[in-house]
Amino acid sequence: MIRFDNVAKRYPNGHEGLAGVDLHLAPGEMAFLTGHSGAGKSTLLKLIGLLERASRGQVWVNGRNLNKLKSRDIPYHRREVGMIFQDYRLLHDRTVFDNIALPLVVAGMGHAETKRRVRAALDKVGLLKKEKVYPITLSGGEQQRVGIARALVSKPPVLLADEPTGNLDPELSREIMELFVQFNQVGVTLLVATHDVDLVNRLGKRMIQLRQGRVSGDQTRDQR
Amino acid sequence: MTRRNRQPGFKRNRNPVTWLLRHAQMSLSSLGRLTRSPISTLMTAAVIGIALALPSGLHLLVDNVRELSSSWDGTASVSLFLNEAVSDEQAATVREQIGLRSDVAETRLIPRAQALEEFRHLSGFGEAVELLDHNPLPAVVVVRPGDGIQGAEAVGRLAQQLQDYREIDLAQVDLQWVERLGAITRTIERGVLVLAALLAGAVLLIVGNTIRLEIQNRHSEIEIVKLVGGTDAFIRRPFLYEGIWYGLLGAAIGMALVLGSLYLLDGPVRRLAGLYESGFELSLVDPASLLGVVLGGPMLGLVGAWLAVGRHLARIQPE
Numbered sequence: 065m066i067r068f069d070n071v072a073k074r075y076p077n078g079h080e081g082l083a084g085v086d087l088h089l090a091p092g093e094m095a096f097l098t099g100h101s102g103a104g105k106s107t108l109l110k111l112i113g114l115l116e117r118a119s120r121g122q123v124w125v126n127g128r129n130l131n132k133l134k135s136r137d138i139p140y141h142r143r144e145v146g147m148i149f150q151d152y153r154l155l156h157d158r159t160v161f162d163n164i165a166l167p168l169v170v171a172g173m174g175h176a177e178t179k180r181r182v183r184a185a186l187d188k189v190g191l192l193k194k195e196k197v198y199p200i201t202l203s204g205g206e207q208q209r210v211g212i213a214r215a216l217v218s219k220p221p222v223l224l225a226d227e228p229t230g231n232l233d234p235e236l237s238r239e240i241m242e243l244f245v246q247f248n249q250v251g252v253t254l255l256v257a258t259h260d261v262d263l264v265n266r267l268g269k270r271m272i273q274l275r276q277g278r279v280s281g282d283q284t285r286d287q288r
Numbered sequence: 289m290t291r292r293n294r295q296p297g298f299k300r301n302r303n304p305v306t307w308l309l310r311h312a313q314m315s316l317s318s319l320g321r322l323t324r325s326p327i328s329t330l331m332t333a334a335v336i337g338i339a340l341a342l343p344s345g346l347h348l349l350v351d352n353v354r355e356l357s358s359s360w361d362g363t364a365s366v367s368l369f370l371n372e373a374v375s376d377e378q379a380a381t382v383r384e385q386i387g388l389r390s391d392v393a394e395t396r397l398i399p400r401a402q403a404l405e406e407f408r409h410l411s412g413f414g415e416a417v418e419l420l421d422h423n424p425l426p427a428v429v430v431v432r433p434g435d436g437i438q439g440a441e442a443v444g445r446l447a448q449q450l451q452d453y454r455e456i457d458l459a460q461v462d463l464q465w466v467e468r469l470g471a472i473t474r475t476i477e478r479g480v481l482v483l484a485a486l487l488a489g490a491v492l493l494i495v496g497n498t499i500r501l502e503i504q505n506r507h508s509e510i511e512i513v514k515l516v517g518g519t520d521a522f523i524r525r526p527f528l529y530e531g532i533w534y535g536l537l538g539a540a541i542g543m544a545l546v547l548g549s550l551y552l553l554d555g556p557v558r559r560l561a562g563l564y565e566s567g568f569e570l571s572l573v574d575p576a577s578l579l580g581v582v583l584g585g586p587m588l589g590l591v592g593a594w595l596a597v598g599r600h601l602a603r604i605q606p607e
Binding site: 113140153171 | 300309518
């Protein structure tokens, strides 16, 4: 589902985000991406979502070589990759419902189907009663759930999360991560960047460690 | 069909009905967004309105002046100044002869004595005339050209033909000032065109700047829409519709300004026309220029928005 072949990313300012990464995630697999800040976690996720393009090497997502995607194809690619951020990135002048509906509106989905899907997504993250409120009135954990509902509402085959629990306390973090595990059980491929190694260890999923732009460790549950 | 990159393509929505529906929704939501800040919307629209009203109002004025001069142009007459040696009886014969011509509708003789009398009354030089020992004024035959003789040129040709009569010293077309007015009108008309072009440019800048600010205000929204897979066209659309609405509102305000000024001018113009014993009335806006403003406003709005969007949207990329 996701494959990196010797991928490097050098930013225009000379900073090297990735120095040569080989990686493979099978369809339906879930993995955590760990490492210190600056190790290249965010860069790796950005390359998958085409927020950045690789300087060297090949990135494959969902059977497509991203190097060959034209700029005008990027929006269609992003519809297949749900993204979740540490700072939630919600629109504060729109209700929870409208925030979650955004990917469907953008894709031109009809009103009735949009409503049904948004409700389903809200149900999955346990915010069914909050659809009419504005995000600012919600707690951090609830806001992140809105962000998650938005990422999964269009049923993308791939979900990426960049430090999704970075602003949350341990209890909420655990809930969010368990949510991810649930999604993975229905076949979504997940790649979650986090520095919370303890939490990851408890969940017992594959863990890919990055150090200075390279993969320094890659263990599945059985190897630990 | 050859695919350049041999990999699975993306599904794209190409259903024209959904497409139209989305456009309709988008245009309405853009209008809704504008009505949520009515004062700033109205101010922008008013500036556009004034910029549109100025050239169209001037155009209307020029149109009216031209109509006025053409109605005078139709009644242009030729004054035939007869030789001083021609007696009043001979003058009457000349008048009759000319009156028989097919290209002459009406003739009127002003004998020398009457001419002197009129001069004494109207010129204010009555006393000076008293001092002269003989009447210095020639007899005049005033000719109104037939209906077939229209326009300054045709009247000029008629005057030239009449000049050939032995008794006639000078055939003068009383049209010069009408011609001059025509020339002035044409000059102003050209000026209006230049002004219209300048103000159209101003409208582009106004709309462009307004949309640019709007794009800045919605920076984070644009970023997020790009993140969830909004195409450039999708992101561009609300701004373009906003430009169109600004143009349309501006056009409406412009029309209102022009019609309002016409209404204010109507009374004085009637009085003025009454003083000149003319039935002249200000004509209202002709449908062509009305259509021009109603279509031109939104067009300028769209182009202005497009320029702003083209320059600024590409710069916003999610991080």
